[in-house]
Amino acid sequence: MSSSQGSTLTGFADKSSARTDIEYIESKVPVFVKELIAGGAAGGFAKTAVAPLERIKILLQTRTHGFHSLGIYHSLKKLLKHEGVAGFYKGNGASVLRIVPYAALHFMTYEQYRVWILDNYSGLGTGPVVDLLAGSAAGGTAVLCTYPLDLARTKLAYQFVDTRGAVQNGTRQSNANPAYTGIKNVLERVYKEGGVRGLYRGIGPTLIGILPYAGLKFYVYEELKRHVPEEQQKSILMRLSCGAMAGLFGQTFTYPLDVVRRQMQVEHLQPSSQGGVVYRGTLEGLGSIVRNQGWRQLFAGLSINYIKIVPSVAIGFTAYDMMKTWLHVPPRQQSKTISAA
Numbered sequence: 271m272s273s274s275q276g277s278t279l280t281g282f283a284d285k286s287s288a289r290t291d292i293e294y295i296e297s298k299v300p301v302f303v304k305e306l307i308a309g310g311a312a313g314g315f316a317k318t319a320v321a322p323l324e325r326i327k328i329l330l331q332t333r334t335h336g337f338h339s340l341g342i343y344h345s346l347k348k349l350l351k352h353e354g355v356a357g358f359y360k361g362n363g364a365s366v367l368r369i370v371p372y373a374a375l376h377f378m379t380y381e382q383y384r385v386w387i388l389d390n391y392s393g394l395g396t397g398p399v400v401d402l403l404a405g406s407a408a409g410g411t412a413v414l415c416t417y418p419l420d421l422a423r424t425k426l427a428y429q430f431v432d433t434r435g436a437v438q439n440g441t442r443q444s445n446a447n448p449a450y451t452g453i454k455n456v457l458e459r460v461y462k463e464g465g466v467r468g469l470y471r472g473i474g475p476t477l478i479g480i481l482p483y484a485g486l487k488f489y490v491y492e493e494l495k496r497h498v499p500e501e502q503q504k505s506i507l508m509r510l511s512c513g514a515m516a517g518l519f520g521q522t523f524t525y526p527l528d529v530v531r532r533q534m535q536v537e538h539l540q541p542s543s544q545g546g547v548v549y550r551g552t553l554e555g556l557g558s559i560v561r562n563q564g565w566r567q568l569f570a571g572l573s574i575n576y577i578k579i580v581p582s583v584a585i586g587f588t589a590y591d592m593m594k595t596w597l598h599v600p601p602r603q604q605s606k607t608i609s610a611a
Contacts (some may be wrong), residue, residue: 301599305378308593312371314366316586323578324365328427328532329556332573340445342574361427364453368419372412377590380408380488410486413476418469420476422456424532425449473536475552479527482509486520491587509588517583521575524562526568 277485317324326345350356383404387394394400407497413420460468463518495503502508534549549555559567 273318278439286423302378302382304594304597304599306374308597308599309377310370310374311593312377312586312589315589316373316582317365317369318362319585320381320578321362321365322349323574324362325358325360325427326347327571327578328361328424328576342577344484353550355512358520360429361423364419364423364426364456367453368416368423372416373590376408376484376601379411380404383407385421387393398489398493401492402485405488407487408488409480412484413480417473417476418460419453421469421471422450422453423600424454425460426453472531473533475527475534475555479524479531479553483520483524486523487516488582489516490519491516506588506592509591510584513584513587514580514588517579518576521573523580525572525575526556527552528572529568530559533559546600582610 304596306363323342326342326349329345330346383406384400387400387467388396394403450459457469460471464471491512494515495508498508498512530549532550534555549558556568
């Protein structure tokens, strides 16, 4: 046998061995672990893509001084002028740190809740009602597990500090020192001041908002995909379009609750001169905002959310579906059998 033939056979053997190793690993990794990986990667990618708009939305929702009367373009311009490009991503570290486990749990538990409902409540069928219930339960589970990180993200994003400073007498001066220096600092201080209850400040409106939002999001996405011809099921454009519609529809109905949640998270940071108040509950918060700030405040930043939610949810769903394909997660109709096995 020539050396070239031996080399070729060795190459085939190596490739065959590598393929066998991959198949062995894939067979040993549980489906739910693959769903966790796919969901986490999709969430982190989507969140980073819209981080600048998320920062602006929070500044508008919480009526941060100097921003509550500005539009999207001027807010972005002001942030760039005073905080630089880094200002667009302030709090994004906490956001990604939260969204990766959040999205991982959200998508994975959705799949698992869906299988559980199909196993135990077959009378509901396999249609949109199952997606609505599974999506709502998954959203609540993910929020409960990751809420302190969302609180930290909001407090960091709420801070506006002129890091470039003003030049006076040839000396650059900064306007103020940030109240929090990072994620760990936020969590430590909040826990010290309010204990576990402090870490979950605003969880009420969050849960009330996320249950219908998460359910509607999965419901609309899966229902729209059901009406797409089979030959277009794997189209990226189709998935992006269905995801965008799902995000827009779900967000519109639950946005006022998001505004109440944000104001509850930062209320102790607002001086009384800016109308800082303390809300004892979600309904009281909604009523107080309408009376003192006007009903329009319930939708402050909604235009940004529309701009943000289109790419965010669309990218999230699309990336999740593509990651599942890459990780060889079985089609959803087969997941029930495999999970049971």
